[in-house]
Amino acid sequence: xxxxxxxxVEHGRKRLRILLAGELVADTTSxxxxxxxxxxxxxxxxxxxxxxxxxxxGSDAHKVLGEAEVLxxxxxxxxxxxxxxxxxxxxxxRQLHDAVRFEWEAMSEWLEEDEPVYTHARDPHTRVDILxxxxxxxxxxxxxTVADSTSPRILFETGLPPRYYLPLTDIRTDLLRxxxxxxxxxxxxxxxYWSVDTGTHLHEDIVWxxxxxxxxxxxxxxLAAFYDEKADVYVDGVHQRQPHTKWS
Numbered sequence: 153x154x155x156x157x158x159x160x161v162e163h164g165r166k167r168l169r170i171l172l173a174g175e176l177v178a179d180t181t182s183x184x185x186x187x188x189x190x191x192x193x194x195x196x197x198x199x200x201x202x203x204x205x206x207x208x209x210g211s212d213a214h215k216v217l218g219e220a221e222v223l224x225x226x227x228x229x230x231x232x233x234x235x236x237x238x239x240x241x242x243x244x245x246r247q248l249h250d251a252v253r254f255e256w257e258a259m260s261e262w263l264e265e266d267e268p269v270y271t272h273a274r275d276p277h278t279r280v281d282i283l284x285x286x287x288x289x290x291x292x293x294x295x296x297t298v299a300d301s302t303s304p305r306i307l308f309e310t311g312l313p314p315r316y317y318l319p320l321t322d323i324r325t326d327l328l329r330x331x332x333x334x335x336x337x338x339x340x341x342x343x344x345y346w347s348v349d350t351g352t353h354l355h356e357d358i359v360w361x362x363x364x365x366x367x368x369x370x371x372x373x374x375l376a377a378f379y380d381e382k383a384d385v386y387v388d389g390v391h392q393r394q395p396h397t398k399w400s
Contacts, residue, residue, distance in 0.1 A: 159216050159245045160187040162276070168195060170254055171261040173231035177204040177254065184251055185273060188217075191311070191398065192272045192338075195262075196251035199239070206252065209235055217243045225254065233258040271336040278310040280339050282317075282371040289316045292384040293358070294350040299323045299378065305371055309339070313395040316385065317375035323359075333357045340369040346376075358382045 164183040171177060180201035185193035206223040213219050223237040236258035240248045256262070262269050285306050291299040301322035307315040328346040335343050346359040361376045362369065378385070381400040385392045394400070 161185070161245050161247050162193075164195070164273075164276075166264045168197065169263040170197070170259050171263070172204065172225060172227050172233055172259055173229060174260065175204075175227035175229055175231065177225060177227065177259060178202045178252070184247060185276070186245070186248065186253075188214075192275050192278075194253060194256075195273045196248060196253050199250050199252055202252055206237055206239075212238065214240070217245065217248065223252070225258070269338050270341075271338050274338045275310075278339070279308075280310075280369065281308045282306070282369065283308070284371070288386075288388050289318060290386040291316075291318075291378050292386070293327075293348050293355055293382075294352055296327070296350045297324070298327055298348055298350075298383075299376075305375055307369075307372060307377070312397065313380055315377045315380075316387075317372045317377045320374070320376060323376055328359060329354065331357050335360070337362075339366065340372070341365040355382060 162185045164185050167181045168183040169179045178197040178201055180197050182198055184196040186196050188194050205226040207226060208221055209224045210222040211219060212222050217240045219242060220238040220240050222235050223239060224232055224234045225236045226232040236255045238253045243249060256272060283306050285304050286302055287304060289301050289304045290297060299318050299322055301318040303319060305317040307317060327348050327350060329349050331345040331347050333345040340362050343360040343362050345357045348355045348358055358379045359376050362372055363374060365373050379399055380392065381394055381397055
């Protein structure tokens with residue numbers, strides 16, 4: 153691992169392939185994991201493992217990584233992603249000098265080994281444990297009890313507060329309002345959301361569910377969780393302090 157000006161860089165151990173319009177952009181067994189933000193890493197690919205054409209189209213600057221050459225990614229079919237790659241040839245993190253960073257959303261597919269990965273690279277230091285529990289979980293919003301359960305599944309994820317996944321039969325579903333919001337997690341899959349209407353206020357997107365989670369997270373399939381940051385949660389009768397996270 154190398155740290156330069158608070159940027160953490162590690163060598164990945166997975167084969168990584170990146171596709172654009174179904175065509176190979178990069179194929180490497182030596183990706184770099186770079187923590188540009190504290191929550192998760194970003195993949196960088198050795199320049200020699202890039203298969204697509206990279207066309208310079210400008211420059212940009214990162215407050216820590218320094219000046220970047222901005223590149224358009226073009227594959228043989230002619231499909232292109234304008235400004236979708238960056239190269240930091242003079243970064244203080246020397247391991248990045250000969251590496252290319254691709255914008256996640258601009259690419260059509262990312263594969264770790266032979267499996268798709270969504271949203272961002274998986275953090276090799278993050279662990280997700282999902283445990284059945286008989287603890288009593290009660291959730292209030294605006295003083296109204298919206299969930300009361302003694303059969304939660306508790307999801308423990310490195311660096312995040314525990315999440316209490318509850319059966320819908322233990323939730324006041326009459327207070328839930330469907331939302332069009334969807335999010336993706338590389339460990340759990342795609343989540344759909346509800347808002348909670350207590351009659352005095354509509355709390356948008358504070359409840360979510362993974363209806364068809366990834367295989368490693370099947371134990372939360374069909375269960376719903378609340379943002380503890382935006383509700384009052386009681387565990388075995390004890391009010392929990394609201395955690396401070398990026399969702400607060």
